[in-house]
Amino acid sequence: MFAALLLCLVGIAVAQRPQPCTTPPQWEGRLFDINEEQKFRVEGKLSYDAVYRRERLVDEIDETTGEDYFDTIALFDQRVEFIYNYKARNCTRQEIRRPWRDFGIRPNDRSFGEAYIGSSVFPETGVLVTIWGGNFTTPTNDTIDYVSTWTYRGCLPVSRTTYSEKYGSSHLSWYDITVGISDPNVFIPRRECLTNFEWENRFTLFGTPNKKIE
Ligand SMILES: *[C@@H]1O[C@H](CO)[C@@H](O)[C@H](O)[C@H]1NC(C)=O
Ligand SMILES: *[C@@H]1O[C@H](CO)[C@@H](O)[C@H](O)[C@H]1NC(C)=O
Ligand SMILES: *[C@@H]1O[C@H](CO)[C@@H](O)[C@H](O)[C@H]1NC(C)=O
Numbered sequence: 001m002f003a004a005l006l007l008c009l010v011g012i013a014v015a016q017r018p019q020p021c022t023t024p025p026q027w028e029g030r031l032f033d034i035n036e037e038q039k040f041r042v043e044g045k046l047s048y049d050a051v052y053r054r055e056r057l058v059d060e061i062d063e064t065t066g067e068d069y070f071d072t073i074a075l076f077d078q079r080v081e082f083i084y085n086y087k088a089r090n091c092t093r094q095e096i097r098r099p100w101r102d103f104g105i106r107p108n109d110r111s112f113g114e115a116y117i118g119s120s121v122f123p124e125t126g127v128l129v130t131i132w133g134g135n136f137t138t139p140t141n142d143t144i145d146y147v148s149t150w151t152y153r154g155c156l157p158v159s160r161t162t163y164s165e166k167y168g169s170s171h172l173s174w175y176d177i178t179v180g181i182s183d184p185n186v187f188i189p190r191r192e193c194l195t196n197f198e199w200e201n202r203f204t205l206f207g208t209p210n211k212k213i214e
Contacts, residue, residue, distance in 0.1 A: 037168025
């Protein structure tokens with residue numbers, strides 16, 4: 001029902017049965033994420049690494065609003081995140097309870113076809129996207145429905161809309177995605193977040209591991 005509604009908004013492109021594409025495992029991009037019901041809004045730059053399951057999000061916020069803004073490094077394999085508060089200039093270390101969010105197309109997702117965002121009438125007025133949706137159940141047993149789009153060429157994430165009875169609807173959009181991680185040290189937490197020992201050994205502890213241990 002929710003998916004059908006979205007499709008009316010997007011417009012339906014009829015095509016042969018599409019194959020899910022594979023999103024690059026490491027990329028960086030600017031995101032805008034909003035949820036009205038939860039009064040939640042994030043604007044920032046994300047470094048995303050699905051190989052070692054880690055994320056860094058640097059909030060971009062208008063300093064004049066007086067709101068707190070953060071630099072968060074989340075290491076899902078170690079289940080720990082470091083949240084640096086720019087205003088208070090301090091860092092909180094906490095256990096990660098939320099599941100890793102994979103921004104690729106999931107194996108059970110259903111195709112909703114392909115469509116142009118913008119237009120295909122003139123050159124460079126649109127981007128062809130592939131649309132997929134599905135649902136998942138959180139550890140707290142809430143079902144979340146989602147519909148997401150990826151660029152048809154390159155399979156880069158474009159947007160994700162989620163809906164659940166408990167959390168309402170959220171919309172996440174990506175901009176200016178680049179493939180790969182530009183700075184290999186981007187997942188090393190700030191000095192304020194680490195003990196003296198951790199800081200001295202930061203490249204071994206938080207740099208890029210040579211090999212993924214399964
Ligand atoms: C950081 O500073 C804020 C404001 O001064 C304070 O409320 C908070 O408890 C501090 N957090 C840590 C981890 O020190
Ligand atoms: C979740 O998706 C599956 C198909 O992948 C579907 O059979 C099921 O009805 C959906 N569940 C809900 C609660 O929408
Ligand atoms: C999860 O929710 C479903 C339907 O809402 C219910 O049937 C099931 O028993 C719940 N499971 C747990 C572990 O609470």
